[in-house]
Amino acid sequence: MTDRKDEMQKENWEKSVDSVLKRFPERKDPFTTSSDIEVDRLYDGGNEVEHELGYPGEYPYTRGIQPTMYRSKLWTMRQYAGFGSASETNKRFRYLLDQGQTGLSVAFDLPTQIGYDSDDPMSEGEVGKVGVAIDSLKDMEKLLNGIPLDKVSTSMTINAPAAILLCMYIAVGEKQGVPPEKLTGTIQNDILKEYIARGTYIYPPKPSMRLITNIFDYCQQYVPRFNTISISGYHIREAGSTAVQEAAFTLANGMAYVDAAIESGLEVDSFAPRLAFFFNAHNNFFEEIAKFRAARRIWAKIMREHYQANNPKSWKLRFHTQTGGSTLTAQQPDNNIVRVTLQALAAVLGGTQSLHTNSRDEALSLPTEESARIALRTQQIIGYESGVADTIDPIGGSYYVEALTDQMEKEIDAYLEEIKEMGGAVQAVEEGYMQREIHRNAYETQKKIEKQEEIIVGLNKFGLEEEINPDLLKVDEQLEQSQVEAIKELREERNTEEVEKALHAIRSAAVDEKENLIPHILEAVRVYATVGEICNVLREEFGEYSGI
Known part of the structure; x- marks a missing residue:
């Protein structure tokens, strides 16, 4: 009985492989090692092992979620x-x-x-x-x-x-x-x-x-x-x-x-x-x-x-x-x-x-x-x-x-x-x-x-007297001012009435727990409401979490 179940399990996996290969052919044919030894798609330890583990792409997915x-x-x-x-x-x-x-x-x-x-x-x-x-x-x-x-x-x-x-x-x-x-x-x-x-x-x-x-x-x-x-x-x-x-x-x-x-x-x-x-x-x-x-x-x-x-x-x-x-x-x-x-x-x-x-x-x-x-x-x-x-x-x-x-x-x-x-x-x-x-x-x-019971190489063991100082990425300090100026320009250019209308719609939706907020947020984004403006509306309605 178990042998037949194992055979069916393998047959199901092979069918799923065939289905996948029609859409996603394998990257090579055949796969080989550098000594030209052919590499099989899957190696197993016999039916008993595979019965316990399952096949790739098959429940419970121990060996992976895709058949190939x-x-x-x-x-x-x-x-x-x-x-x-x-x-x-x-x-x-x-x-x-x-x-x-x-x-x-x-x-x-x-x-x-x-x-x-x-x-x-x-x-x-x-x-x-x-x-x-x-x-x-x-x-x-x-x-x-x-x-x-x-x-x-x-x-x-x-x-x-x-x-x-x-x-x-x-x-x-x-x-x-x-x-x-x-x-x-x-x-x-x-x-x-x-x-x-x-x-x-x-x-x-x-x-x-x-x-x-x-x-x-x-x-x-x-x-x-x-x-x-x-x-x-x-x-x-x-x-x-x-x-x-x-x-x-x-x-x-x-x-x-x-x-x-x-x-x-x-x-x-x-x-x-x-x-x-x-x-x-x-x-x-x-x-x-x-x-x-x-x-x-x-x-x-x-x-x-x-x-x-x-x-x-x-x-x-x-x-x-x-x-x-x-x-x-x-x-x-x-x-x-x-x-x-x-x-x-x-x-x-x-x-x-x-x-x-x-x-x-x-x-x-x-x-x-x-x-x-x-x-x-x-x-x-x-x-x-x-x-x-x-x-x-x-x-x-x-x-x-x-x-x-x-x-x-x-x-x-x-x-x-x-x-x-x-x-x-x-x-x-x-x-x-x-x-x-x-x-x-x-x-x-x-x-x-x-206590050096856990070794971190270069930190608590095998250190160097002179450490190497690599070149590091530095963010331009002028960026913040540029971003601030860009927001100011945005607020002058956009349609303020549309933004206020969209933010009001978010506020109304937030009050109604059955309302989905996403369409209202999407409309606000389209008219160039900012991340902070939208979050502030929700802060006012939802409150802020202060931790335990």
Whole structure:
């Protein structure tokens, strides 16, 4: 009986492979090693092993979410970039695309992230420093000038004002003649991890969750190819969590978003296929691989068994990975190239859908053009030279990796059960549970580093008497004044009556909890209302979150 079930499982996988190959032929035919040894599509340990693990593209997706994985198409190489003005960042985007990058990833400055215009007193000294300054649709037009939005997918790391930046992206698409249904990309839009680990929140949890579910609802109708959220463990890990905590807290947050969407009246299969995740990749090579495999398996079970989603696309955990920023050292920065290479390789072997590789100098400043190029080349060398993408899940079946995957699954499930008993992720956040767990681990890790129980090469061991001082990127201090002047000009040129009318419509919609805010925000963006103006209206109606 079991043998027949295993045979059927393999037959189903082979049929799905045939279907995929009609649309996405494999990159080579045949794949071979440098000694001309042919590389098979998939290696397994016999029926018993495959019965336990499943096949690639088949539930529970331990071995990957696509039947052919990277044999047909490499992961999206999406370098995170943004600094200074929209025009400067546009030049960096064009440079990276010319160098072979396959997707854009936008970093916004701190004022944009927390909903202040560049001329707001709260923005002073921060404009354009850690990302690009975006105040209005005019800035977004400059940011994406000459970049065809029907051909390039864009990820935007934006959370509290995510609805506004998404609407700006839609509006730029309209101006390019690209309808919303053809736009592809991702908005991070994950507010719970802001309360837990990052801090760029604006509104309290309830209205914040409303904005998120409004986006789910609007996009499933009008922007169906856009990923409406990237549920992020990256910042949880950067704040000091373990790999297990990163995965557990991220999946718990994911469940909270699903719950909120269902409570708002959405059917699970109407939005779940567009959920995406964002994970970190740190230095413990095999643990990172096991983390990705375990998270994928757990999410598949949650969506199929707990939420009873019927569409297999709803079961798939699709994720972006960024290498670990907190692992980079200011000392001996070239060592970071090696760290990033190992972390990126772990992400690829773990089955990531897209990847950002940090630059060697990011512990010191925003990356220079040369450093960004080396980071991109790291991905390209892994993809085109290493051979790791030539067979599916090459690490699968390793005694160590499979045992580690199973153990991580148990420990992640234990955390999820504990959070469930508290009433879910929102309650756990409000009680400070996740924050305490992360802080405790961060403290213990720091003690280990100080005692040299955990070695950081070049930091607490193998130091140099004279450190190398690399050339660093410096943002022009005149940028802030330029942005302030640009906003002043915008306010003089635009139709003030139209802006006031649009902002009033947002205020009215905010009061009515059943009203979807996105169409009103989109109209305000079209008439050049600014990020700060829209956020201030919502601040007045929703209030501001002050933490626990």
